[in-house]
Structures are given as structure tokens and as C-alpha cells.
Amino acid sequence: xxxxxxxxxxxxxxxxxxxxxxxxxxxxxxxxxxxxxxxxxxxxxxxxxxxxxxxxxxxxxxxxxxxxxxxxxxxxxxxxxxxxxxxxxxxxxxxxxxxxxxxxxxxxxxxxxxxxxxxxxxxxxxxxxxxxxxxxxxxxxxxxxxxxxxxxxxxxxxxxxxxxxxxxxxxxxxxxxxxxxxxxxxxxx
Amino acid sequence: xxxxxxxxxxxxxxxxxxxxxxxxxxxxxxxxxxxxxxxxxxxxxxxxxxxxxxxxxxxxxxxxxxxxxxxxxxxxxxxxxxxxxxxxxxxxxxxxxxxxxxxxxxxxxxxxxxxxxxxxxxxxxxxxxxxxxxxxxxxxxxxxxxxxxxxxxxxxxxxxxxxxxxxxxxxxxxxxxxxxxxxxxxxxx
Numbered sequence: 001x002x003x004x005x006x007x008x009x010x011x012x013x014x015x016x017x018x019x020x021x022x023x024x025x026x027x028x029x030x031x032x033x034x035x036x037x038x039x040x041x042x043x044x045x046x047x048x049x050x051x052x053x054x055x056x057x058x059x060x061x062x063x064x065x066x067x068x069x070x071x072x073x074x075x076x077x078x079x080x081x082x083x084x085x086x087x088x089x090x091x092x093x094x095x096x097x098x099x100x101x102x103x104x105x106x107x108x109x110x111x112x113x114x115x116x117x118x119x120x121x122x123x124x125x126x127x128x129x130x131x132x133x134x135x136x137x138x139x140x141x142x143x144x145x146x147x148x149x150x151x152x153x154x155x156x157x158x159x160x161x162x163x164x165x166x167x168x169x170x171x172x173x174x175x176x177x178x179x180x181x182x183x184x185x186x187x188x189x
Numbered sequence: 190x191x192x193x194x195x196x197x198x199x200x201x202x203x204x205x206x207x208x209x210x211x212x213x214x215x216x217x218x219x220x221x222x223x224x225x226x227x228x229x230x231x232x233x234x235x236x237x238x239x240x241x242x243x244x245x246x247x248x249x250x251x252x253x254x255x256x257x258x259x260x261x262x263x264x265x266x267x268x269x270x271x272x273x274x275x276x277x278x279x280x281x282x283x284x285x286x287x288x289x290x291x292x293x294x295x296x297x298x299x300x301x302x303x304x305x306x307x308x309x310x311x312x313x314x315x316x317x318x319x320x321x322x323x324x325x326x327x328x329x330x331x332x333x334x335x336x337x338x339x340x341x342x343x344x345x346x347x348x349x350x351x352x353x354x355x356x357x358x359x360x361x362x363x364x365x366x367x368x369x370x371x372x373x374x375x376x377x378x
Contacts, residue, residue: 076245080208100363140359176330
């Protein structure tokens with residue numbers, strides 16, 4: 001006797017049952033969807049600074065990372081640093097790549113679409129005249145960021161394009177960057 | 190005989206002479222200010238993916254990093270990952286912190302303002318109902334990002350506030366996020 005195929009618990013390494021349980025829990029109690037991510041940064045020297053990420057707040061609790069994450073940023077010699085880590089705009093590319101990728105993988109999993117591979121290459125155009133205060137005509141930030149995705153899955157190119165659109169649509173970092181997001185900084189006396 | 194004090198070559202660990210030489214060179218030939226930053230990302234499993242940053246383009250040449258930077262991103266268990274690295278929105282905070290800090294330090298150096306320390310703590314508010322597709326009313330990205338700076342320098346609080354405003358003004362990541370920046374993704378067939 002052949003048993004009816006049960007819905008797999010994991011798709012793309014994502015626990016889909018837990019994902020739907022989370023969605024149901026948030027529908028019942030939206031307050032648990034309010035997250036606050038946190039970081040502490042310390043300047044070292046020149047273009048070198050160090051960030052520690054030790055906890056975040058979500059589901060009405062503070063969650064420590066088991067091991068705090070320690071990240072160095074620096075500038076390459078051409079930009080007067082010692083190349084002791086990616087520079088801030090490279091970290092921004094990292095954030096975009098990781099976020100759209102995770103968004104593709106999780107939302108594909110929720111739809112039962114199995115993917116074997118997702119690779120991307122990113123390019124971000126930046127005119128240094130903005131940072132250096134040489135021209136007010138050019139944007140200080142990235143003029144634009146481009147992602148080129150290769151997706152390995154048994155679906156058509158059209159369906160892969162749909163996955164990418166879905167990935168963008170639900171990606172927090174994609175939306176943080178492609179919309180104007182308020183960044184407020186102040187002196188902590 | 191007391192010699193006139195010469196302009197120090199380094200301020201805040203930044204080679205100020207080289208900084209002004211760069212500015213002059215770009216004024217003469219703006220094309221060298223056109224940079225392109227690059228990254229390659231590969232999904233591993235679930236919320237885990239890996240980025241390699243091996244080179245960038247600037248001053249009309251490709252510059253390899255001496256050692257490529259390798260960065261892992263993952264989600265914490267509460268978000269169905271294994272916490273093998275900061276998550277994408279934590280990387281975004283890292284990018285903001287590092288960029289505004291470097292912008293403060295470099296521009297202070299250019300003005301001859303010595304700083305002994307720059308520390309910041311960051312908070313970013315994110316409502317998970319956006320990512321999960323539960324509500325169209327909430328932003329998918331960060332609602333806002335806050336940075337609180339402590340600056341150790343022999344200047345008044347008002348001057349420290351001015352340094353922070355200058356840091357924001359010239360920071361590429363701050364401007365990428367606080368303005369709407371086009372992010373274009375497509376299938377690389």
C-alpha cells in the first residue's frame with residue numbers, strides 16, 4: 001500500500017512547519033513581530049573600526065547570540081586604509097546579497113519550491129566626489145546596486161525571475177535601501 | 190629659534206596629505222572618482238549564505254584585496270537559522286555604523302580636528318509582518334535606524350554634534366539608506 005506523500009517538514013533547509021507556526025502566532029499576536037536589531041561600533045584608527053553584535057530583541061524578549069559576532073571594517077590603501085576588513089559600502093553589498101537570497105529561499109520554501117543553488121554577483125556604483133565633498137551634483141551614496149542571480153532549480157527561467165521579484169519584495173534590506181529609510185544619529189552624552 | 194609648526198601628516202590615523210592629494214587629483218580628472226564595489230554571494234542552506242569580496246574597481250583599475258574577505262550570514266534560531274553569522278539586517282547596521290564613523294574620522298582629520306575615540310550603538314526597528322507577508326501596512330525594511338555616538342575629543346558638545354552631522358552628510362552608506370537608491374536584480378542566464 002502506498003501512503004499519501006506527507007508535506008516535507010524542511011524545504012531548502014527551512015523548517016516550513018515552524019515558519020507557518022510563526023506566521024500563525026504573529027497573526028494572533030502582532031506584537032511579537034516587533035524586532036529591534038542592535039550593534040555596537042568602536043573606531044580603532046584611520047578607516048579601521050570594529051563592530052560587536054551580541055543580541056537582538058524580538059518576540060518580546062532579548063535574545064543573546066550564543067557567540068557575539070565581531071566584524072572589522074577598514075578601507076583599502078587606495079582609500080587610505082590598511083585593508084583590515086571590507087569597507088562599509090562592501091558591507092552594504094553583503095547585506096543586500098544575503099537578504100534577497102534568504103528572502104528567495106524562505107519564500108520558495110513556503111511555496112514548496114525546492115532550489116539547489118542560488119548564487120549572485122553584485123556591483124555598486126559610487127562616485128567618490130560625493131564623499132570627498134568635491135561635487136554636490138553626484139549622489140554621496142551608491143548611484144545604483146545591481147544583483148545578477150543564478151538559480152539552480154527545476155523551474156523555468158520565467159519562474160526563476162518570479163522568485164527574484166518575490167525575493168526583492170519581501171527582503172528587509174532591499175526595501176531599506178530602495179526606499180528612503182530614516183537614519184537618526186545623535187550625540188550620546 | 191622656534192620653527193613654525195608644520196602641518197601634521199597624519200591626523201586620526203588618516204594620511205591627510207594623501208587625502209588632499211587625492212582630492213586634487215580627482216578635481217583634475219573626475220573619472221578617477223568612479224568606483225565600483227563588488228561581491229559574490231552563494232547560498233549554503235536555509236538562512237545561511239556566504240559572501241566573498243575579492244576586488245573593487247576605482248581610479249580606472251581593478252584592485253584585488255590582498256586577501257579576499259569571506260563573510261557568513263545566517264539567521265538566529267528564532268528566525269529558523271543556526272546563528273552561523275550576523276543576519277542581513279545586522280550587516281546593514283554594521284555598514285551604517287562603520288560608514289558614518291569613518292566619515293566623521295576622515296572629515297575631522299581634513300579639518301585638523303583630532304579625536305581620541307568614537308563609539309556608537311545602533312538600533313534598528315523591524316516589523317517582521319512585512320517580511321512574512323502578513324501585513325501590507327508595515328514597511329518590509331527597517332522603520333528607522335538610530336545611532337548614538339560618544340566622541341572623545343577636546344571640543345564642545347556642539348562641535349561634536351557638528352562632527353556627527355558632517356559624518357552623516359558625507360557617508361555613502363547613510364546616504365544610500367536615507368535616500369531611495371535603485372537596486373536592480375535580474376536573472377543571470
